Amino acid sequence: MGQPSSREKNTVEGEKEETPKTIATQENTEKQPTGLLQRQDKNSGKPRRSFWVRFKTFTFEPPKKVIVEGDTIRLVPILPEPETAVVEKDIPATTEEFTADTAEVPIGKNEAESQTLIPPEELISPLPEAVLAEEPVKIKEESPVATEKLKKGMEKTRNRFWSRLKGLFSFKRGIDESTLEELEDILLGADIGAKSVQKLIHELREAWKSKMITETSQIRDFIKNKLKESLRSPQIDINYSHTSPTVILVVGVNGVGKTTAIAKLANIFIQDGKKVMVAASDTFRAAAVEQLDIWSKRIGAEIVKHQTGSDPAAVAYDALEASIARGIDVVIVDTAGRLHTHENLMNELSKIKRVISKRIPGAPHEVLMVLDATTGQNALSQARMFNQAVNVTGIFLAKLDGTAKGGFVFGMRNEINIPVKYIGLGEKADDIEKFDPDAFVNALFE
Numbered sequence: 001m002g003q004p005s006s007r008e009k010n011t012v013e014g015e016k017e018e019t020p021k022t023i024a025t026q027e028n029t030e031k032q033p034t035g036l037l038q039r040q041d042k043n044s045g046k047p048r049r050s051f052w053v054r055f056k057t058f059t060f061e062p063p064k065k066v067i068v069e070g071d072t073i074r075l076v077p078i079l080p081e082p083e084t085a086v087v088e089k090d091i092p093a094t095t096e097e098f099t100a101d102t103a104e105v106p107i108g109k110n111e112a113e114s115q116t117l118i119p120p121e122e123l124i125s126p127l128p129e130a131v132l133a134e135e136p137v138k139i140k141e142e143s144p145v146a147t148e149k150l151k152k153g154m155e156k157t158r159n160r161f162w163s164r165l166k167g168l169f170s171f172k173r174g175i176d177e178s179t180l181e182e183l184e185d186i187l188l189g190a191d192i193g194a195k196s197v198q199k200l201i202h203e204l205r206e207a208w209k210s211k212m213i214t215e216t217s218q219i220r221d222f223i224k225n226k227l228k229e230s231l232r233s234p235q236i237d238i239n240y241s242h243t244s245p246t247v248i249l250v251v252g253v254n255g256v257g258k259t260t261a262i263a264k265l266a267n268i269f270i271q272d273g274k275k276v277m278v279a280a281s282d283t284f285r286a287a288a289v290e291q292l293d294i295w296s297k298r299i300g301a302e303i304v305k306h307q308t309g310s311d312p313a314a315v316a317y318d319a320l321e322a323s324i325a326r327g328i329d330v331v332i333v334d335t336a337g338r339l340h341t342h343e344n345l346m347n348e349l350s351k352i353k354r355v356i357s358k359r360i361p362g363a364p365h366e367v368l369m370v371l372d373a374t375t376g377q378n379a380l381s382q383a384r385m386f387n388q389a390v391n392v393t394g395i396f397l398a399k400l401d402g403t404a405k406g407g408f409v410f411g412m413r414n415e416i417n418i419p420v421k422y423i424g425l426g427e428k429a430d431d432i433e434k435f436d437p438d439a440f441v442n443a444l445f446e
């Protein structure tokens with residue numbers, strides 16, 4: 001028996017970990033199954049713990065301070081001295097623990113929506129009348145060619161994917177069952193996900209049997225086209241409102257890159273000539289508001305913030321009022337990535353969403369979920385949970401530059417029908433690209 005893994009430690013021990021966010025990521029990276037169907041631990045054969053059981057390992061984190069380093073702004077945990085660490089000090093009396101029994105129970109929409117809603121008029125004092133923009137926001141066309149930034153950002157994924165695949169196509173030979181088996185292994189190793197690989201191999205076998213393709217050299221383009229097709233979506237753009245403001249609610253667990261994603265999004269909207277406001281509705285931690293504040297000043301976005309611990313829905317409501325009064329084009333609402341319990345978090349997100357749609361019918365026009373690409377297939381469980389509570393309309397895939405597991409985008413699309421809309425390719429405000437399926441697949445093969 002070796003040392004217990006951090007998954008097996010209790011919450012208090014998890015608190016004492018030096019870098020809880022990184023640990024969660026490393027675990028996910030190291031223990032990643034190659035297929036979606038694999039739900040048992042490879043060594044022990046025991047069932048793997050659910051996402052929410054693992055989620056509790058980063059539910060209780062030390063407070064953080066904001067560190068500004070050149071072009072990046074990050075939160076760094078303020079770690080207590082080991083001998084003086086008192087975990088209870090940071091956890092309010094209302095804190096509940098996740099248990100293995102309750103962790104699996106998803107929060108249904110109805111349950112979330114049955115929460116008491118504070119009437120908006122009690123949340124804030126009234127602000128000036130609405131000033132609506134007359135012109136719909138224009139959407140910029142993007143080229144399907146992979147940019148240098150995209151190619152560089154996807155270097156690790158490409159190495160894992162294409163370096164093995166190209167061996168198969170390096171000389172002309174006929175196709176047989178062993179070719180398909182070899183290809184299947186390579187695709188599974190590229191984190192594409194078991195279901196997607198099965199589908200791809202099935203289609204390839206059909207094409208081979210019908211003599212549509214006969215040589216290995218033809219497989220490359222066949223796979224490329226199929227992968228592109230699998231990612232296309234009619235809703236790949238942000239769902240802009242015809243009347244301003246367009247409201248984007250941003251959700252995701254802590255540490256995935258949510259704040260940085262908001263800054264990146266705000267930055268591209270501003271560069272596109274839009275007036276942007278961010279709502280600091282992650283009132284759970286002071287450092288989160290501070291980090292957003294620094295980003296906003298740097299990129300030129302307006303910000304609405306309240307005190308730590310205040311009602312996040314009230315912050316969102318205030319931001320909507322202010323944005324209408326000031327003719328803002330896009331409002332981006334930040335939210336907490338963790339609360340004392342998963343249930344509290346989902347209820348809070350549902351409430352923020354209800355308050356937004358009560359003030360602006362049809363809003364939020366986009367619910368973007370930020371996922372950390374380095375967590376590979378585990379990001380799927382997060383997406384499913386959040387989707388149940390707030391109906392996610394698009395994915396912002398952060399940290400694609402830091403992983404070789406970018407292939408999981410295909411499995412994700414196959415498993416949950418939510419389109420990826422943006423990708424994060426670094427820590428700076430301009431390390432962002434609008435997701436283009438053709439460019440993405442091209443970057444995998446170039």
Ligand SMILES: Nc1nc2c(ncn2[C@@H]2O[C@H](COP(=O)(O)OP(=O)(O)OP(=O)(O)O)[C@@H](O)[C@H]2O)c(=O)[nH]1
Pocket residue numbers: 072073074075253254255256257258259260261288337398399400401402423424425426427431
């Ligand atoms: N390499 C890389 N790092 C990123 C990217 N996006 C964010 N990061 C880094 O990831 C870390 C966490 O990012 P944050 O934006 O603070 O994440 P968050 O989800 O807001 O985290 P909390 O505020 O702790 O909930 C920071 O160090 C960021 O600089 C990305 O696309 N690529």
